Amino acid sequence: MMSFTKHLFLCLSAMLCTSVSAQIRFEDYFLEKTMRLDYYHAGNAQEEYFFFDEVIEEPYWAGNKHYLIEQRNVGNLMFFVKDKTTGTLLYSRGYCTLFTEWQATPEAQITSKAMPEGIVFPFPKHDVTVEIHTRNVATGKFQKKFSCDIDVNSYFIRKSRPHLPTMDIHYQGHPAQCVDIVLLSEGYTEEERDKFVQACHTFASDILSYEPYTEFKKHFNIRAVWLPSEESGVSIPGEHLWKKTALGARYYTFNSERYQMIEDYQLLLDAAAHVPYEIIYVLSNSQKYGGGGIYNFYGISAANIPGAATRKTYSHEFGHLFVGLADEYVGGTEMEGIYPPSTEPWEENITTLADFSSKKDWKQMLGDAPVPTPTKKTQWQLDPKNPDSPDYNPQKPWQVGVYEGGGYLPKGVYRPYPNCMMNWFHRIDIYCPVCQHAIKRTVELYIAPGNNAE
Numbered sequence: 001m002m003s004f005t006k007h008l009f010l011c012l013s014a015m016l017c018t019s020v021s022a023q024i025r026f027e028d029y030f031l032e033k034t035m036r037l038d039y040y041h042a043g044n045a046q047e048e049y050f051f052f053d054e055v056i057e058e059p060y061w062a063g064n065k066h067y068l069i070e071q072r073n074v075g076n077l078m079f080f081v082k083d084k085t086t087g088t089l090l091y092s093r094g095y096c097t098l099f100t101e102w103q104a105t106p107e108a109q110i111t112s113k114a115m116p117e118g119i120v121f122p123f124p125k126h127d128v129t130v131e132i133h134t135r136n137v138a139t140g141k142f143q144k145k146f147s148c149d150i151d152v153n154s155y156f157i158r159k160s161r162p163h164l165p166t167m168d169i170h171y172q173g174h175p176a177q178c179v180d181i182v183l184l185s186e187g188y189t190e191e192e193r194d195k196f197v198q199a200c201h202t203f204a205s206d207i208l209s210y211e212p213y214t215e216f217k218k219h220f221n222i223r224a225v226w227l228p229s230e231e232s233g234v235s236i237p238g239e240h241l242w243k244k245t246a247l248g249a250r251y252y253t254f255n256s257e258r259y260q261m262i263e264d265y266q267l268l269l270d271a272a273a274h275v276p277y278e279i280i281y282v283l284s285n286s287q288k289y290g291g292g293g294i295y296n297f298y299g300i301s302a303a304n305i306p307g308a309a310t311r312k313t314y315s316h317e318f319g320h321l322f323v324g325l326a327d328e329y330v331g332g333t334e335m336e337g338i339y340p341p342s343t344e345p346w347e348e349n350i351t352t353l354a355d356f357s358s359k360k361d362w363k364q365m366l367g368d369a370p371v372p373t374p375t376k377k378t379q380w381q382l383d384p385k386n387p388d389s390p391d392y393n394p395q396k397p398w399q400v401g402v403y404e405g406g407g408y409l410p411k412g413v414y415r416p417y418p419n420c421m422m423n424w425f426h427r428i429d430i431y432c433p434v435c436q437h438a439i440k441r442t443v444e445l446y447i448a449p450g451n452n453a454e
């Protein structure tokens with residue numbers, strides 16, 4: 001029924017070029033529900049494997065029917081759904097995973113591990129071949145690493161049965177033409193349901209208070225799924241604190257105290273399937289600063305951090321999750337070698353100058369700023385706690401430039417603005433112009449009315 005084959009060293013670039021012009025009609029190939037392919041992503045710093053797990057049918061499909069083929073060259077992975085008989089490309093998406101990040105840690109040099117993952121796409125009418133390609137860090141090119149055929153009528157396709165309570169937090173319109181966010185509860189006990197609902201409303205007003213999301217407020221749907229946990233709060237291994245929670249979130253991921261993440265992505269997919277969704281964000285019942293966001297995968301952060309940090313963390317992690325924006329700050333991670341100097345990063349808000357001409361939108365915003373853009377303020381840009389660092393002044397905005405320091409590195413990686421929500425955001429509360437532009441372009445893909453009537 002399902003076969004598993006592994007092919008290496010196939011370049012993706014030609015496929016991307018042809019696919020963009022060939023968006024197919026949704027009704028011809030898909031039904032209005034979701035097919036989910038679960039697999040295990042395994043290996044170490046040098047090797048990478050994908051192992052088939054199972055295929056699941058889920059009840060809703062929230063994606064835009066005119067945005068089937070990926071139009072952004074974003075993400076460390078890309079999956080393709082093709083008609084099995086004709087080979088026609090039907091659907092594709094870029095994404096990133098926690099496993100890929102783990103491969104850049106010192107631990108991956110000395111051990112191998114596996115993480116459960118999954119991909120979702122509209123349920124095909126006819127048998128399909130699904131391929132997963134990964135991007136080579138050194139060359140920036142994609143290689144096919146996994147392929148499997150799916151018999152859409154197989155009785156081994158498990159049907160997911162929704163059973164958890166759901167809530168509409170900010171419902172604006174048909175899912176096909178909105179950005180559909182699902183919020184999941186983590187670390188809230190049965191008695192803390194009201195606290196979670198309150199956190200969901202706060203998330204909605206917080207995230208939609210940032211430009212350019214504010215501009216598109218009417219095109220965001222936000223729903224929530226209620227999963228109570230046995231114990232209140234989340235695990236903090238560095239404090240020997242382990243909690244029994246619904247999704248297993250914990251701080252100290254990759255030994256970084258503030259990196260609160262969840263390793264079992266399939267648990268998140270199980271919960272998210274209770275509503276039509278495109279973007280998964282987990283609200284964790286914690287006051288401890290921390291969270292993470294991975295492009296087209298999931299985001300999570302603490303819902304009760306004192307002061308403005310909860311709101312700012314939402315917008316920072318959402319930038320990673322929704323658009324694939326890079327961190328513009330320096331330091332703060334054990335990950336190594338993720339931005340080689342001779343390779344242009346795919347993220348739209350950093351450059352190594354290996355191929356800055358590919359950052360067309362950013363380049364257009366430069367004005368007369370030289371590349372790289374000199375600055376005497378290196379110290380405060382790299383040290384957010386420096387009391388001399390100025391607050392952003394909307395009356396006197398900074399100039400878009402190419403400022404050295406970003407992508408965790410003080411040298412060799414450049415960012416577009418002195419400070420940004422994607423940087424250490426203590427003295428600023430906006431996305432920089434380059435990030436705002438990338439967000440806007442992404443929203444437009446999700447809400448495109450297309451040529452066919454819905």
Ligand SMILES: [Zn+2]
Pocket residue numbers: 328349416417420421422431432433434435436
């Ligand atoms: Zn930015």
